Amino acid sequence: MLSQLTGRLRFPSLMRRGLPIVMATLISRPLGYIRAAIQAWLFGATAAMDAFVLAFSVPSFLQVILLSGPLSGVLVPTFSAVRDDRKALSQLFSSLFTACLLASILLGLAAGLAAPTLIHLVGPGLAPDVRALAVFLFRLMLPMLALQALLSVCKGALNTLNSYGPPEYAQVAFNLIFIGAALLLTPYLGITSLALGASLGALAQVVLQFPYLRRHGVHYRPILHFKAHIKSILTLLQWAFLSTMVVTFGGQIDRALASLLFPGAISALFYAFLLFMLPASLVVIPLSTVLLTDLSAIYQNGDITHVQRRVASALRIMMLLTVPVAVIGAFLSEPLTRLVYEYGRFQTADTIRTAQALQVFLLGLPFYGGMHMLSRCFYAIHDTKTPATVGVVALIVNIASDVILMQIFSHQGIAMGRLAFWLVSSCTLYAIFQRRCRRFLTNNASNSSLTP
Template sequence: MDHEQPPESRDDKPAASDATSVVADDDRAVAPKAGGLMRSGLVVSVMTMLSRVMGLVRDVVIATLFGAGDGADAFFVAFKIPNFLRRLFAEGAFNQAFVPVLSEYATRGSKREVKELLDAVAGSLTAVLALITALAMLAAPWLVWVFAPGFGRDPEKLALTADMLRLTFPYLLLISLTAFAGSTLNTWNRFAVPAFTPVLLNLSLIGAALLLTPLFDEPALALAWGVLIAGGAQLAFQVPFLARLGLLPRPWPDFAHSGVRRILRLMAPALFGVSVSQINLLLDTVLASLLAAGSVSWLYYSDRLVELPLGVFGIAIGTVILPALSRRHAEQSGEHFAAMLDWALRTVLLLGLPAALALSVLAEPLLISLFHYGAMTERDITMAAMSLRAYAVGLVAFMLIKVLAPGFFARQDTKTPVKVGIVAMVANMVFNLILIWPLAHAGLALATALSAFLNAGLLGWLLKKQGVLVFQPGWGRYAVQLLGGCAVMGLGLWWLAPDWQAWLGWSVWTRAAWMAGLVAAGAAVYFAWLAAFGMRLRHFRMTG
């Protein structure tokens, strides 16, 4: 496809390999240094792990104080709507469209051109999202009815959710600007700050649950205030780091800017294609609101556990390869581009397969250790375990989508993932209708998993067909190593773990000690098997 070039991307410009970082000369290119993908991925993984752990602490606090009742259901829906749009716009379509264009400007353009692009994008993004936020706050009751129609049977629950949504929706504007700042930092290989930023959301919600709850007649309203506070804190945290790089924008809407027009063209189809899994999860919420009370919360708690390995492994690898792939595409380095995709696939399978198996084997113990306190009942654990196992089936597919989609977006191809997304979306609805009757909420989770496999399979097949994904030698041996390690680990966990009902009577420290021991033992067995059969860390080194 034709790609519009930055104004100064002529042959007399310095090559990308000659540029190092942001420089004072406005006429020089500003491309960042290439870095090790494994090291960058490890940085993002560690920070994401911290964020996810704090997220689990947050959910323990929420589960203890609110359980799976009406207040919790109302908050989860009120938070899910702007959070879904955040993933769709900010971390989904916007990020996938903005990073390739920004990388191209940084690789081929000058500092002045990069600054003009940042100013125009920041201003245009703010203008659009401010309007959307205002309209959404006015239409809050109708939005709740659309996203959770089952709440319409309970006017008080519907009204409470609408009140919460008016507090949580401005989070979309704030976190989208945060994502803009984070995407810019990622393009310059500053991965740690954006990866740490979500910790502030978790800290804010924990603080709101513990400190603000007594101030409200409806305690769950404190959580909505916590979301709003978190949005401002996350944006403020990243501003100094942008300023240090000399990339702090002066926002001014300019929809006529060539870079903004290109981003908008890329975003339009990407709005759907890159976030199909999130749309599927939202459809689960809509249908779950029509099922037994607590279904929304059961899906939420099980999804939170799946999000831990997905964020730490899948999203982390997807985050570091997108700017790297974008640079390689701008430099027309097809061989390196293909090698990076192959590396990403191997890496997510290395970690995703054992994580999915462990979630399935230890579903009830994990849920008990994290959530069986206060208002959370044994029935809630049993129901959430059903959906957790169903989501775990699709964990590897969720991860593969995160690393295959950048193979299209880095080449500024957003139309192909849309076509794949439409197929997966239709399939998900069919699976929902088939599985919801025999399996209730777990059927919704399984439908999401199956449609994710279809999505990932089609993305991989099309990349292979286009010659972009080229499998490197050694995949047969690699598959045997991974499957053998997973089998040994799974058998070990099944043999070592006590019956899950025994966990119900244990103290929090006993549960934590057992869980830590099981995780350590499983990891030790798995990686010992891989090492015994010749796998080494050096096999995963890759320069971005």
């Protein structure tokens, strides 16, 4: 019975091709938790750690909403059109890489000048000395703006060629460099060592992609020459930008509201989300990454019925894997948090607060997976407007839930607001996708009946 079920769900195909991502995650995620545990050991859930979390999140936020975020949903569909022509693929890759590099340098200069204002916006409740520290750390991590965007371009090209491992294994290098900087430099530089480790780790991630790109026949030249692709890229980017901004802006609002609670609230949510991302990275990310590549290729052939079947199969696999993990993980949230984090300056009270947020995040895992995979589905069929529109509605629900629930449940209420975002997004996207498929099948049947 189970073998028949997994056969219908295309379990071997999707998960086998996503196995490099799973393997990379099994290596990089434990290193990520060691990295987080070292942070907790060295700095605890303190005001200084709040400053670092905010300073680390702002460059990521800016590059995600302005650069890598919008591109991540459109790169594979765009590269898929020229995947069999290595010369054309190299030219398109080079042009996108150069454009991202130039754009991120300009963005970095502007962000450096506006750093005090940006930090005040994302952490309005920070004390003046903590805000000044966050501004300093933020400026040290500005290179991440360019480096993460460039990594996204490399990842898009490699994923189009069914090479999923290298971008994921690069995270191992990031974690190792970050950990090394924290252990070696903290006695001399304090929390500044974390900012230096983050920037150096991001640089290593990009450098490590080029041997794999060359192996697949993709070469970089500093050019800006898009030819006919610029129109399709700009069309897809119009709504992908808004969709990405909504998701990342929601996270920034959560942190800003958490800064109005107690010292360490931002850190508790941060540590909880890191733990939550382990099952998400092992199940949701591999499935959605492979699914995007598959659907982009299928859509190029105009087979919408096949798209529908593939999406339904992937969603069933995702639910089969995430629901048990969500339930079991929610029950074990406190011992898991204690095992990973409760060392050094990370006290029992920090464990309890982090576990409370983790419990809520884990219960939302199936909805996070549904949102993530269905968004990729719409991107693959060149529809970036639907996820953006749904995201705006879900963000309004998220903010309203945060404001109401944080009054009752403190930082756990903010985690509930994030769960509400995932729930609204996934259910709405699924309903729209099903309606669109029914409309397509109806129209197709009508056209067939009219054909002599």
